[in-house]
Amino acid sequence: MPTTSYTRWLNFFRPGGAGSFQAVIPNSTLAFVDPERAPDSDGLRALREGAADGGGLLLRWCFYGMRTSFDQMTMYDKFQRGERAMNPKIGRVVGTVGVWNGTDMISAPVGRALHQPGPPYFPADGGAPRAVTRMRVKTHEDVERVDIPGTALNALSASSTNAELVGPAMAYIDENRVALDLGTTFPEVGGGDFSKIEFDGGVFLELLYEVGGQQRRTMIGLVDYEQGPYETYGGVVEFDFSPRSEIGQHIHDGVLQLRAWVDHRPVLLLREIGTVQVATDDQAVYLDMVPDGPGQRAKGTAALRLFRKGEPTTEPETLTVQVWRDVQTPGRVNSVNPLVLTATSLGEEKVGEFTVRVPAGGRVDVPIEVDAPACYKLRYLPPDTHADPDNPAWAVEYFSTVRALPYDDYSDIPDDQLTFDLVYREVFSYYALLYPIMGTIIPWGPANTPHDPNRVTHFAGLMLDVIDESRRGTALEMPITRELSAGKRALVRRWCRKELKI
Numbered sequence: 066m067p068t069t070s071y072t073r074w075l076n077f078f079r080p081g082g083a084g085s086f087q088a089v090i091p092n093s094t095l096a097f098v099d100p101e102r103a104p105d106s107d108g109l110r111a112l113r114e115g116a117a118d119g120g121g122l123l124l125r126w127c128f129y130g131m132r133t134s135f136d137q138m139t140m141y142d143k144f145q146r147g148e149r150a151m152n153p154k155i156g157r158v159v160g161t162v163g164v165w166n167g168t169d170m171i172s173a174p175v176g177r178a179l180h181q182p183g184p185p186y187f188p189a190d191g192g193a194p195r196a197v198t199r200m201r202v203k204t205h206e207d208v209e210r211v212d213i214p215g216t217a218l219n220a221l222s223a224s225s226t227n228a229e230l231v232g233p234a235m236a237y238i239d240e241n242r243v244a245l246d247l248g249t250t251f252p253e254v255g256g257g258d259f260s261k262i263e264f265d266g267g268v269f270l271e272l273l274y275e276v277g278g279q280q281r282r283t284m285i286g287l288v289d290y291e292q293g294p295y296e297t298y299g300g301v302v303e304f305d306f307s308p309r310s311e312i313g314q315h316i317h318d319g320v321l322q323l324r325a326w327v328d329h330r331p332v333l334l335l336r337e338i339g340t341v342q343v344a345t346d347d348q349a350v351y352l353d354m355v356p357d358g359p360g361q362r363a364k365g366t367a368a369l370r371l372f373r374k375g376e377p378t379t380e381p382e383t384l385t386v387q388v389w390r391d392v393q394t395p396g397r398v399n400s401v402n403p404l405v406l407t408a409t410s411l412g413e414e415k416v417g418e419f420t421v422r423v424p425a426g427g428r429v430d431v432p433i434e435v436d437a438p439a440c441y442k443l444r445y446l447p448p449d450t451h452a453d454p455d456n457p458a459w460a461v462e463y464f465s466t467v468r469a470l471p472y473d474d475y476s477d478i479p480d481d482q483l484t485f486d487l488v489y490r491e492v493f494s495y496y497a498l499l500y501p502i503m504g505t506i507i508p509w510g511p512a513n514t515p516h517d518p519n520r521v522t523h524f525a526g527l528m529l530d531v532i533d534e535s536r537r538g539t540a541l542e543m544p545i546t547r548e549l550s551a552g553k554r555a556l557v558r559r560w561c562r563k564e565l566k567i
Contacts, residue, residue: 066094067124068171069540071348075460076129076232077200078222079252080259081156082208083129083232087172089165091121112164120167125174126160127248127300130259132209141404144501151502157259159248161299173344174246176375177236177321179335181229185452185462186338196221196229198458204411227262228325231334233461236321237375241308243285243316245270248300250323250335251290261292266326268334270304272312274319283312288323317374341382341447342372343463350465351537353551354438354472363469364434367443371427378427385446386431388417389457390439413442415455438471473552480563485518488560492553493521496544525561532557 070088097103097113116122131154135143143150169175180186183195199221202208210216222230232249253259268288274281286304294302306312323335345367352363371378396409423429435441445463446452452462478487489497493509507524508515531543532554549557 066090067540069349069538070124071172073173074233074249075202076230076249076252077202077208077211077218077460078196078225078230078232079129079249080212080254081129081131081154082202082205082211083127083131083249083252085125085127085174085248087123087125087170087174089121089123089171091165091167092116093121095121112162115164119164121165123163123165123169124160125163125246125248125299126158128156128158129249130253131156133205137206138404149501149505157296159296159299161301170344170370171346172348173346174235175342175344175370175372176246177238178338178342179234179236179321179323180338180461181231181233182333182336185450185458186340187336188451196225197232197461198453198456200460202460227264228327228332228334230262231323234323234335236337238316241305241313243270243304243306243321245288245302245304246300247288247290247295247302250300251295253292259292261290261295264325264327264332266329268323268325270302271322271324272316272319273322274315276315281311282322285312285321337374339373340449340451341378341384342375343369343384343445343447344372345369345465348465349547350433350467351547352433352435352467352469354469356472357436360436361438361472362434362436363438364432365467366430366432367465367467369423369429369431369445371423371429371447378423379425381425382423382427383448384421384423384429384431385448386419386421387415387444387446387454387457388435389413389442389444390416390437391441416441433467435467435469438469441467441469443467468547470548470550473550473556475552475556475559478556480559483556483560483563485521485560488557489518492549492557495548500544500546522564525564528557529561529565 067088067090070086072084072086074085076083095116100113103109112122133152133154135150135152140150140152181195181197183189184198200218202218207218210218211222213219230252232252234250235246237244237246251261254262268290270285270288272283272285274283285306288302290302306316320339321337322333324331325334326332347367350365350367352365354361354363369384371382371384390413392412392414394410394412396407399405399407421429421431431443433443442457442459443465444457445465446454452458457464475491489509494511496503497510504510504515507521508517509521510516531541532549536542
């Protein structure tokens, strides 16, 4: 069973957007096919043996070219006709499967990170800001607008150079090899063939280092970034070098750069960052509000790890943590015939800031404390950052999320009032409206769709199992949206136990 994975390193300029994910399957939940039945494959044998010697399997992948099947008006018409309509996103995925050593990060790739040569990881060069800092995307629809002519996001994309469309990359170094993960780096352009953007003179990886006070630059190798190799090798390109070569002698203290030849001159695409890297497997922390004097409060922690050049930091660091709260302005229906809507808008506001002292070794638990139910983001700013303090670039910066669920207390409701109608009104109705696909299995309504309270009770045993506390924080936790406060969880649990007479 894979651990929970989270989207990171978004590249909105790819058709339909793209994001990378990482998860592990620990040995405790990993089961290989019987060796006698498994294909005769050196790769599968290596994975089996490596997992047995380590902690399990590491999965890393990238979704891209994702498109919804129907637009919002089409879905509206389907629901008006009472159809049980689904609207899946369909696209492509590439990725890799490797061995997890049991101690590395579970959900976050950690290595030698390469980013665009400007804020937030490099100082501004005095010219126009790079595209990544100008792109403000709030919704899934925004991602699709990048490819819709006439929209502001499409204009931004069209006015950006190919160099500005390039996303981050990650490099991993062993004794004689550089593995460069380009999963979200090079976008595709136009048409249905998903052809990669073109640099007429090619792309190459180089090493920048010093010898005797003199700066030198050596090419490590040419990067084959075309769509064919990208899909064949999961976005990973490898280069061998001799440990005794000049590259081998300086690869660990030098700086990696990705360049492209454009109009017969080299253009810097990505440069290895010198900034501290911040990683956490507590990427999404869910807290419950509890009474606290005259108000309410929720408390928790997020375990962070700090790295330089992919290795744990060796000196104490002071990390600035900003707390940003999501602000949602609900939309409204202005008229039904014709349908005229005011769209829901999403914004954010900074509501707090503090510093955390991180000891040598790069491990610290960051305290979380909020006084209102909402969605929050914890933005992590290392001491050597060049990020705009008031304008986060969430697509590439370090952050984690916090969901503070409201305080719900139904303990004063006696069992004889614990009816389906009550649980439907307080819990099930939200999922019936927001996730109607669930209603195709559990017929809990609303009334203009399959609505059979008696049959819903047949699922009480399953509900009791999937909301059990043992599933908290796992991919098996239900509801999958995790929007179930402690009070509502207790209410559903009581109702299920009443129906099961236990």
